[in-house]
Amino acid sequence: MITMKTSKIFVAGILILLAMAASTGCGSSSSGTITTPTSAIAAINKNSVIMTGITFQPAEITIHKGETITWTNKNADDRDVIGSSFQSDLIEKDGTYSQEFNQAGIYNYTCSVNTSMMGRIIVK
Numbered sequence: 001m002i003t004m005k006t007s008k009i010f011v012a013g014i015l016i017l018l019a020m021a022a023s024t025g026c027g028s029s030s031s032g033t034i035t036t037p038t039s040a041i042a043a044i045n046k047n048s049v050i051m052t053g054i055t056f057q058p059a060e061i062t063i064h065k066g067e068t069i070t071w072t073n074k075n076a077d078d079r080d081v082i083g084s085s086f087q088s089d090l091i092e093k094d095g096t097y098s099q100e101f102n103q104a105g106i107y108n109y110t111c112s113v114n115t116s117m118m119g120r121i122i123v124k
Contacts, residue, residue, distance in 0.1 A: 048072065049119060051079045051091070051111070056119035063101060064124050070098040079117070083109035 047067055050057045052074040063069065071091065073079045078090040081097055085107070088097035101107065101123045111117040 045070070050074055051081075051117070054114050054116050056109075056111075056117055059118065060120045060122065062122040062124065065102055065104055066100070067123075068098050068100045069121060070096050072096050077113065079111050079113050081109055082112055083107050083121075 047063055047069050049061060049069060049071045051071055061069065071081050073091040073093055073095050076093055078092055080090050081088045086099045091097050101121060104123050107121040109119050
């Protein structure tokens, strides 16, 4: 049996949950920029590159010798990663490709499916 007291407690609980959700989801960043889901994913792992649309995000990344870069394809169509010293197979949606870099230098790369996609890895 639902009483008036039970109804008030239920409504109060809902209002508290809504207030908590609003306070955690509506903050603003100090930089004034909006973080996109793909850049948020890359921010979790500094050695991640997201393939989205016709871009690599980030387009340039700096790492140290011995570190590995992992590319993740977020496109519906297959993509690949081709550099002068490395090449992936076609990567399906949400698939990944990883490459370890043991030599210092600058590694430019592209996608053979969409050649306007270009990226650079700087290995120190």
